Amino acid sequence: MSSAFTETEINTALSIFNTLPDYVCWKDTELNYTLMNEATATLFGFRSSAASFNLISDHDLHCDAVALADQFQRDDRYVLTSGNDLTLINFCKYENDQWRLLFGRKSLLTDATGTKKGIYGRFMDVTNSPIFKIIFGFCSQDKKAFNQVSYVIKDRFDEFNFSTRESEIMFYLVRGHTAKEIGRKIHLSYRTIEKHIDHMKKKLDVYSKSQLIDKALSLGMMSYLPSSLTDEY
DSSP, X not given: OOTTSOHXXXXXXXXXXXXXXXXXXXXXXXXXXXXXXXXXXXXXXXXXGGGGGGOOOGGGOSSGGGGGHHHHHHHHHHHHHHOOOEEEEEEEEOGGGOEEEEEEEEEEEEOTTOOEEEEEEEEEEOTTSTHHHHHHHHHHHTXXXXXXXXXXXXXXXXXXXXXXXXXXXXXXXXXXXXXXXXXXXXXXXXXXXXXXXXXXXXXXXXXXXXXXXXXXXXXXXGGEEEGGGGGGO
């Protein structure tokens, strides 16, 4: 059991979490699962939430979502480092090869002194809601229809000093769309798109469009979904 949480804390939290309809879990600062409610354990392919006490990680999940383990942990490290919440959409295959669309948030857990203790995650199943059509649309744009994806939903890529428009353009650029195609999607002229691309090159200190895309991919921008783009659907 992780020393970050006491047995009393874990048992109290688990008794509450098992009454919730959502998928809820805790991870410690080493990104191991300290607890998960029964719904989450079943989602991940485990027989019982007792599996959480074995300090499993995302790499130990018993479902196809394990393929996104590195991305899940990258998001966790961002929360641990920055202290900022992340809003996420995951379209993955979970228990019994069932496709599910989950919407939720990861937050930093601290104690009364402000010491970091881990990550709190809570997700709801929105597979049968209208948002499914929105995300499926983006999966298709991503040329990843029927493949697993995980998106961080943000107003803009502010850690890279990108504007909302630049964030929208980058979303499509890293997915292989041309400036003309992007212009049609977000209702801007080709010339305006190219100007934004030039600004992004300067911000990421690169000299060509191919370098811009390569650096954006290395910085993990493929997993970001600007919230403004969802208004298009």
